[in-house]
Amino acid sequence: MKLPAKPQSTPAAPAPGPLERAFVQALYRNLFGREAGAAGLTACLVFLRAGGMRPQVAEGFWDSVDHRGPEVDQFHANYLHRAANALGRASCVRALLGGVSEAVVAAGFLASTEYRQVHASPADYLFGLYADVLGCAPDPDGLAAWQAAAQAGLGREALAAGFLASPEQHRQSADRCYVDYLGRAGEPAGVAGWLAALQGGRLAPHEVAQALLAFDEFYNWATR
Numbered sequence: 001m002k003l004p005a006k007p008q009s010t011p012a013a014p015a016p017g018p019l020e021r022a023f024v025q026a027l028y029r030n031l032f033g034r035e036a037g038a039a040g041l042t043a044c045l046v047f048l049r050a051g052g053m054r055p056q057v058a059e060g061f062w063d064s065v066d067h068r069g070p071e072v073d074q075f076h077a078n079y080l081h082r083a084a085n086a087l088g089r090a091s092c093v094r095a096l097l098g099g100v101s102e103a104v105v106a107a108g109f110l111a112s113t114e115y116r117q118v119h120a121s122p123a124d125y126l127f128g129l130y131a132d133v134l135g136c137a138p139d140p141d142g143l144a145a146w147q148a149a150a151q152a153g154l155g156r157e158a159l160a161a162g163f164l165a166s167p168e169q170h171r172q173s174a175d176r177c178y179v180d181y182l183g184r185a186g187e188p189a190g191v192a193g194w195l196a197a198l199q200g201g202r203l204a205p206h207e208v209a210q211a212l213l214a215f216d217e218f219y220n221w222a223t224r
Contacts, residue, residue, distance in 0.1 A: 019219065020048050026222035027058065027213065030181065032066045058213040062206060068096045072105075079109040079132050102206055103164050110160035122150050125159070133163040134172070170198040173205045181212045183221045 024044040028036040036044075044057055061067060072092040076084040084092075092105055109115060110129065119128040126146050130138045138146075150159060163169060174194045178186035186194075197203040203211075212218060 019216070020045060020054075022223045023054060023219040024048075024057065026219040027061045030213075030218075030222055031061050033070075054214040055210060058210045061213075062210055063097065065093060065097065068093045071096070071102070075106055075109055079106070080112075080114055101204065103161065103204070106164055107157060107160040110163075111157040116156065122147070125156060126150070129160060129163045133160075134166070134168050167195065167199060170195055170205065174198070174208055177205075177209045177212050181209065181218050181222075182215070 021041070024041055025036050028034060028040070047057065048054075069089065072089050073084050075092065076082060076088070095105055096102065110132070115128070116125070119125040126143060127138060129146075130136055130143075146159065146162075149162075154162075171191070174191050175186060178184060178191070194203070194208050198205065198208065
């Protein structure tokens with residue numbers, strides 16, 4: 001895990017208390033699946049003591065090898081339905097650590113030769129996107145619209161990107177974040193606000209996740 005550059009703080013910056021410690025420990029458990037080591041915990045608390053903010057810490061955890069590796073494993077499981085090989089895993093993790101977005105990496109899986117071989121026809125490809133991205137069977141109207149787009153020349157890469165940026169996918173992503181990080185369903189107004197930001201391009205899905213991870217509610221729930 002790499003924290004952002006140490007902020008310029010004032011001597012009056014408050015020392016982190018039990019809630020800050022609980023926050024860091026909850027990030028380790030939730031994102032890394034393990035307890036915080038002494039060195040990592042100390043580094044985070046020093047960062048917070050120097051004026052660092054919880055969203056910055058959440059971002060550092062999210063953009064770490066410890067989180068990106070399992071995330072790539074999940075991409076392989078979701079889209080290729082197999083375990084990652086070492087070379088492919090390392091390549092995807094390196095791309096994410098280098099700043100390539102999760103959506104671009106995911107679209108790469110869905111437009112890959114391996115995925116195309118399993119979903120050879122245009123209809124098979126769309127059925128695959130519905131199953132692997134949205135987790136559902138196609139609805140007649142939606143399928144007809146995507147088929148028309150494909151027949152009009154929309155390529156597989158663009159189709160995959162469209163599914164990944166669809167309102168259905170964004171809603172599923174927001175709903176999953178609430179369950180994973182707050183242990184509850186999202187309130188309608190809150191979910192609607194996140195969806196508006198996602199659909200309007202003001203936020204990416206990972207930024208919604210990081211925002212929820214910085215909530216007091218996250219570590220209050222995660223440590224109870």
